[in-house]
Amino acid sequence: MGELLSEVTSDLQTLFHQERELAKAEIRQEATKAGKAAGMYGGAGFAASMMALFLSLAAVFGLANVIHPAWAALVVTGIWAAAAAVLYALGRSRMHTVSPKPQHTVETLKEDAQWARHPTR
Known part of the structure; x- marks a missing residue:
């Protein structure tokens, strides 16, 4: 009976260890995807800032024809x-x-x- 209990405990420990490693791998993979997406958001923010700058310059040049x-x-x-x-x-x-x-x-x-x-x- 003790030997069977020891075997079940060992199998459970192995199972928990494998599940933990799987979870780590999934989290790492999702973090990589999230990092790439955040970089794209940053690029979009920079592009939007440049657009606002040049739109502002165009507005200044347009108004300069009047005032x-x-x-x-x-x-x-x-x-x-x-x-x-x-x-x-x-x-x-x-x-x-x-x-x-x-x-x-x-x-x-x-x-x-x-x-x-x-x-x-």
Whole structure:
């Protein structure tokens, strides 16, 4: 009986070890894919920044045909400043609603602890 129990324990340890190695390999593979995707997001962000820069220059040159070039640059800068102020205000108001404590997890852990103390309830 002891020999059988020892064999089952050994098989379970081997199984757990193999499952852990499989999980590590899957996580590594997914992390690699996520890293590549993040790099592509970064490239897209850079391209969007360059697009905004050149669109702003085009707006300055277009306005320079109507008003003095220095005033045209100030008008475009003012538009960007207004956009930045609106986005800052929106971001700040949303940040105040963020809770740093994972509320649902804390509640679940409390329930688990209560159940562990009194499993028959």
